[in-house]
Amino acid sequence: xxxxxxxxxxxxxxxxxxxxxxxxxxxxxxxxxxxxxxxxxxxxxxxxxxxxxxxxxxxxxxxxxxxxxxxxxxxxxxxxxxxxxxxxxxxxxxxxxxxxxxxxxxxxxxxxxxxxxxxxxxxxxxxxxxxxxxxxxxxxxxxxxxxxxxxxxxxxxxxxxxxxxxxxxxxxxxxxxxxxxxxxxxxxxxxxxxxxxxxxxxxxxxxxxxxxxxxxxxxxxxxxxxxxxxxxxxxxxxxxxxxxxxxxxxxxxxxxxxx
Amino acid sequence: xxxxxxxxxxxxxxxxxxxxxxxxxxxxxxxxxxxxxxxxxxxxxxxxxxxxxxxxxxxxxxxxxxxxxxxxxxxxxxxxxxxxxxxxxxxxxxxxxxxxxxxxxxxxxxxxxxxxxxxxxxxxxxxxxxxxxxxxxxxxxxxxxxxxxxxxxxxxxxxxxxxxxxxxxxxxxxx
Numbered sequence: 001x002x003x004x005x006x007x008x009x010x011x012x013x014x015x016x017x018x019x020x021x022x023x024x025x026x027x028x029x030x031x032x033x034x035x036x037x038x039x040x041x042x043x044x045x046x047x048x049x050x051x052x053x054x055x056x057x058x059x060x061x062x063x064x065x066x067x068x069x070x071x072x073x074x075x076x077x078x079x080x081x082x083x084x085x086x087x088x089x090x091x092x093x094x095x096x097x098x099x100x101x102x103x104x105x106x107x108x109x110x111x112x113x114x115x116x117x118x119x120x121x122x123x124x125x126x127x128x129x130x131x132x133x134x135x136x137x138x139x140x141x142x143x144x145x146x147x148x149x150x151x152x153x154x155x156x157x158x159x160x161x162x163x164x165x166x167x168x169x170x171x172x173x174x175x176x177x178x179x180x181x182x183x184x185x186x187x188x189x190x191x192x193x194x195x196x197x198x199x200x201x202x203x204x205x206x207x208x209x210x211x212x213x214x215x216x217x218x219x220x221x222x223x224x225x226x227x228x229x230x231x232x233x234x235x236x237x238x239x240x241x242x243x244x245x246x247x248x249x250x251x252x253x254x255x256x257x258x259x
Numbered sequence: 260x261x262x263x264x265x266x267x268x269x270x271x272x273x274x275x276x277x278x279x280x281x282x283x284x285x286x287x288x289x290x291x292x293x294x295x296x297x298x299x300x301x302x303x304x305x306x307x308x309x310x311x312x313x314x315x316x317x318x319x320x321x322x323x324x325x326x327x328x329x330x331x332x333x334x335x336x337x338x339x340x341x342x343x344x345x346x347x348x349x350x351x352x353x354x355x356x357x358x359x360x361x362x363x364x365x366x367x368x369x370x371x372x373x374x375x376x377x378x379x380x381x382x383x384x385x386x387x388x389x390x391x392x393x394x395x396x397x398x399x400x401x402x403x404x405x406x407x408x409x410x411x412x413x414x415x416x417x418x419x420x421x422x423x424x425x426x427x428x429x430x431x432x433x434x
Contacts, residue, residue: 088376088393088397088398089393089395090393090395093393104401106401107398111400216395
């Protein structure tokens with residue numbers, strides 16, 4: 001019995017550096033087929049309730065060459081710092097914490113949506129004579145970053161941006177990349193993905209292992225805004241010295257940008 | 260005759276509405292469905308701040324505490340555990356042996372042994388703990404530090420003086 005089991009929060013058989021696994025990603029079986037993991041059968045604590053069906057379902061797993069390359073780049077970094085902008089997932093946190101990273105999570109899309117809702121409410125409440133709020137996309141994006149994603153400059157080695165830029169307007173995307181660039185240390189890496197076709201739904205991604213991502217269908221927070229061409233992506237990350245792209249079969253382009 | 264039978268149940272003491280769904284859901288729910296099958300108040304918690312009570316100030320103690328209402332200030336339970344219920348909103352730095360979040364905490368959490376975020380939980384702030392469990396759907400905005408001992412907080416006993424205009428709650432006292 002591991003120490004985690006002793007406390008009633010650990011997986012059946014794994015060590016871990018502090019983060020327990022609610023559903024150890026069950027990506028591949030012996031035959032090499034991919035099976036989604038729903039967290040069933042794991043010895044996660046009854047108290048946390050991970051033996052019940054998760055709030056969101058894992059649809060599939062996908063091989064991620066971008067993630068492989070990212071991990072290769074981070075090899076030997078030691079105790080790095082990572083910002084995950086795709087929300088808090090136990091699997092992703094566990095993976096990077098076990099690799100020695102100090103992890104910060106900040107759900108960009110959720111914060112953006114909340115900000116937009118608040119702005120709309122505020123705009124409605126203002127009298128007609130006083131509607132001086134700059135509602136241009138650029139103005140909104142600037143105001144968003146005045147109160148969100150507040151971290152010291154050069155404080156992260158890695159930023160996981162996932163495919164979130166597809167779901168914000170171009171002005172916000174530009175402003176997001178600029179903000180992240182400030183947060184990254186020189187030599188820091190952004191991992192991002194872009195859809196080749198406009199996605200209908202919304203998916204979250206979590207790390208299963210060094211080369212595999214779990215794809216989780218989730219409630220749409222913001223609808224997809226646009227499909228970026230390769231050239232536009234390069235322009236968006238024009239300040240980065242190295243760019244690597246990986247084209248996957250599932251209409252996703254994975255990109256690594258090194259500052 | 261029919262009327263008599265119909266009216267009979269009205270005179271019988273009814274099961275409290277808060278209990279009935281809990282029992283019903285307990286029967287129907289799968290093996291673990293904490294949100295549905297568990298009572299709103301942890302049976303282990305010796306102190307409870309319910310939805311209708313607002314606390315502003317410092318809470319210190321060494322026993323378990325369940326918070327299902329608004330709390331603002333500071334929470335230091337030393338060796339006790341803090342459970343924030345689904346209706347709980349804690350705007351405070353929290354120090355406890357164990358912190359379970361089903362509601363919302365805005366502030367720094369130092370859980371000596373472990374911190375658990377349930378699917379309905381939301382934390383805006385830093386989490387420092389030995390072990391962290393996050394259920395799918397939980398929201399976390401902030402830094403996570405796990406795997407090393409949290410700094411030792413002073414155990415000031417069950418009751419301490421709070422801020423002059425604030426409330427002091429000793430864990431162990433049911434409000």
